[in-house]
Amino acid sequence: MDFTSFLIQILNALQYGLLLFLVASGLTLVFGIMGIINLAHGSFYMIGAYLAFALSSLTGNLMLAIVLGIPLAFGFGALLERLLFVHLYKRDHLQQVLLTYGLILIFEELRSLTVGDDVHGVAIPELFSASIALSENLSYPVYRLVISVVCIALAAGLWWLMQRTRLGMMIRAGSFNREMVQSLGVNIDMLYRTVFALGVALAALAGMLAAPISSVYPGMGGNVLIISFVVVVIGGIGSVWGALVAALLVGFADTFGTVLMPDLAGLAVYLLMAVVLLWRPEGIFRKG
Amino acid sequence: MVGKDRKLRLAVSALGLGLGMLLAQGAAEAADKVKVGLMLPYTGTYASLGNAITNGFKQYVAEQGGKLGGREVEYFVVDDESDAAKATENANKLVKRDNVDVLVGTVHSGVALAMAKVARDSKTLLIIPNAGADELTGPLCAANVFRTSFSAWQPAHAMGKVVAERGHKNVVTLSWKYSFGEQSVAGFKEAFEQAGGKVVKELYLPFPNVEFQPFLTEIANLKPDAVFVFFSGAGAAKFVKDYEASGLKANLPLYAPGFLTDGTLDAMGGAGEGLLTTLHYADGLDNAKEKAFRSGYVAAYKIQPDVFAVQGYDSAQLLAAGLSKAPAGAFDKEAVMNAMSAATIDSPRGAFTLSKANNPVQDIYLRKAEGSQNKVIGVAAAKLADPARGCKLMK
Numbered sequence: 082m083d084f085t086s087f088l089i090q091i092l093n094a095l096q097y098g099l100l101l102f103l104v105a106s107g108l109t110l111v112f113g114i115m116g117i118i119n120l121a122h123g124s125f126y127m128i129g130a131y132l133a134f135a136l137s138s139l140t141g142n143l144m145l146a147i148v149l150g151i152p153l154a155f156g157f158g159a160l161l162e163r164l165l166f167v168h169l170y171k172r173d174h175l176q177q178v179l180l181t182y183g184l185i186l187i188f189e190e191l192r193s194l195t196v197g198d199d200v201h202g203v204a205i206p207e208l209f210s211a212s213i214a215l216s217e218n219l220s221y222p223v224y225r226l227v228i229s230v231v232c233i234a235l236a237a238g239l240w241w242l243m244q245r246t247r248l249g250m251m252i253r254a255g256s257f258n259r260e261m262v263q264s265l266g267v268n269i270d271m272l273y274r275t276v277f278a279l280g281v282a283l284a285a286l287a288g289m290l291a292a293p294i295s296s297v298y299p300g301m302g303g304n305v306l307i308i309s310f311v312v313v314v315i316g317g318i319g320s321v322w323g324a325l326v327a328a329l330l331v332g333f334a335d336t337f338g339t340v341l342m343p344d345l346a347g348l349a350v351y352l353l354m355a356v357v358l359l360w361r362p363e364g365i366f367r368k369g
Numbered sequence: 370m371v372g373k374d375r376k377l378r379l380a381v382s383a384l385g386l387g388l389g390m391l392l393a394q395g396a397a398e399a400a401d402k403v404k405v406g407l408m409l410p411y412t413g414t415y416a417s418l419g420n421a422i423t424n425g426f427k428q429y430v431a432e433q434g435g436k437l438g439g440r441e442v443e444y445f446v447v448d449d450e451s452d453a454a455k456a457t458e459n460a461n462k463l464v465k466r467d468n469v470d471v472l473v474g475t476v477h478s479g480v481a482l483a484m485a486k487v488a489r490d491s492k493t494l495l496i497i498p499n500a501g502a503d504e505l506t507g508p509l510c511a512a513n514v515f516r517t518s519f520s521a522w523q524p525a526h527a528m529g530k531v532v533a534e535r536g537h538k539n540v541v542t543l544s545w546k547y548s549f550g551e552q553s554v555a556g557f558k559e560a561f562e563q564a565g566g567k568v569v570k571e572l573y574l575p576f577p578n579v580e581f582q583p584f585l586t587e588i589a590n591l592k593p594d595a596v597f598v599f600f601s602g603a604g605a606a607k608f609v610k611d612y613e614a615s616g617l618k619a620n621l622p623l624y625a626p627g628f629l630t631d632g633t634l635d636a637m638g639g640a641g642e643g644l645l646t647t648l649h650y651a652d653g654l655d656n657a658k659e660k661a662f663r664s665g666y667v668a669a670y671k672i673q674p675d676v677f678a679v680q681g682y683d684s685a686q687l688l689a690a691g692l693s694k695a696p697a698g699a700f701d702k703e704a705v706m707n708a709m710s711a712a713t714i715d716s717p718r719g720a721f722t723l724s725k726a727n728n729p730v731q732d733i734y735l736r737k738a739e740g741s742q743n744k745v746i747g748v749a750a751a752k753l754a755d756p757a758r759g760c761k762l763m764k
Contacts, residue, residue: 336582
């Protein structure tokens with residue numbers, strides 16, 4: 082590997098890591114702050130991708146589709162919380178797993194009934210469809226760079242929301258002591274609903290952004306779910322900052338794993354997880 | 370007391386006689402029927418393939434007036450969910466509970482391997498309408514196991530010759546690391562290196578990962594003359610889009626078995642245009658059987674048939690060829706098997722026969738992606754037979 086391709090691989094790792102962060106951030110919020118193990122998180126990613134497909138075929142513009150899709154996903158998340166997840170807070174993890182696993186099956190079947198089982202493509206917006214030449218025979222699609230920029234902006238935005246706003250303060254307080262926050266006059270139900278809807282919207286946004294490069298296909302949420310849980314566990318449950326660091330680590334492990342030890346490529350990410358958990362059983366940044 | 374006893378005995382024997390007659394009648398009915406067990410995926414990723422195979426099979430049966438070789442067809446259907454863990458149990462349901470004469474299935478190679486084992490153990494006739502694992506008609510071949518589709522080796526081997534003939538010397542391969550991918554790469558490499566080329570590197574990524582970017586960077590770094598890949602379905606669509614977006618497609622020709630572009634060209638949104646692939650079926654084949662098949666299929670199901678529908682159709686044709694040569698009465702497996710092995714199937718893909726290992730000896734077409742079609746542009750390998758390495762039937 083020469084130096085140029087080494088640099089390009091670093092770019093690949095960063096870009097993959099940032100997209101992983103976008104998916105995992107919603108999961109870590111819901112898991113860490115609300116204490117819900119949400120196996121349906123991958124389904125929200127899939128729903129986002131299918132929303133991008135449906136809305137961009139309807140409007141002819143992916144960016145418009147995303148602008149429309151985010152409030153739809155947020156509203157859908159709030160509705161789900163009101164109808165289903167609200168009943169889970171006081172129940173144990175097994176019941177959460179049962180409900181959210183059931184949701185995976187329902188969403189997959191609904192997708193099959195409404196859109197079918199074919200693979201669909203989503204066009205990259207005209208504005209970002211160019212590529213930048215990186216070496217004599219390799220170029221990099223601008224759209225991938227745009228995704229990375231959006232992810233960085235969202236990471237900064239989430240950090241600001243959690244650490245610097247009143248809402249973030251209430252969310253953090255609510256995750257420590259629900260009753261205390263409630264008795265201080267905060268509408269904790271509304272707060273939890275917001276957090277959950279935010280988690281759903283983040284997953285859906287990740288699906289919408291990834292749709293043009295990943296295509297839209299049955300079962301696409303499953304793979305994402307597993308790797309997202311890896312990121313959340315490595316980063317420390319509930320920590321947005323941890324999810325970012327962990328996602329980047331996973332991006333690097335996966336990319337350089339495939340280049341440096343191709344026979345063990347599938348293993349690199351899980352080796353990383355094992356090492357991190359031996360070193361810090363609660364993840365790199367424990368919730369605090 | 371005696372009178373009562375005799376009455377009871379009479380009643381019992383009358384009942385016995387009645388039951389016996391019922392059974393005899395049942396047997397007579399069964400003799401005119403053939404029980405077909407369809408074990409295919411009707412849910413999950415491969416659901417559309419399972420449905421296409423079923424449609425094709427039933428279309429041929431319908432064309433014959435609902436009969437195969439003069440026998441009524443009775444279907445027993447199991448959804449295999451493409452789940453290899455449940456495959457043995459599912460196959461046994463059809464073989465032991467439903468007592469089927471013929472097992473037809475399936476798409477997923479792992480499930481098909483388990484079905485082949487059940488078929489060998491129970492000596493049930495098995496027709497495989499898709500799964501391409503080389504082993505099925507290789508080391509695991511059996512006189513009662515038939516395949517109407519392809520072996521992984523076939524389209525890949527044909528492509529090896531094509532790529533060499535097009536003047537490429539150094540090729541990098543990329544595939545998912547699972548047996549079908551590895552067998553495809555091996556088949557390609559065998560033909561390509563025989564023709565004087567060299568595979569400079571075999572790259573693999575874990576199934577079903579689709580993060581191709583590091584591999585594209587690696588390929589660009591290796592600077593080969595061409596690239597050979599095996600991918601299918603959603604992964605194929607993503608790969609071809611990434612390949613084009615990376616700028617590689619313009620400088621570095623891409624070749625693959627036809628699974629890359631079958632049913633995925635629309636999802637690629639133009640990125641697949643012009644790709645050359647090899648498969649045993651193509652769009653635009655000009656033969657009477659294909660035309661009749663296509664119009665019949667469209668009339669019955671209101672959608673265009675695909676390669677899977679053809680394979681289902683041919684599975685029914687193969688079974689019919691066996692049944693028509695077998696004597697009337699009870700299902701004579703040996704006679705059906707022998708007739709099937711010797712049959713020539715007039716397929717929409719073009720006529721084919723079976724090798725000694727019961728895998729199709731067939732033309733592999735070279736196809737070019739145009740719009741949403743894989744247009745035939747020539748025959749990459751005529752009457753190509755899988756070498757069936759390790760198959761005892763070949764001796």
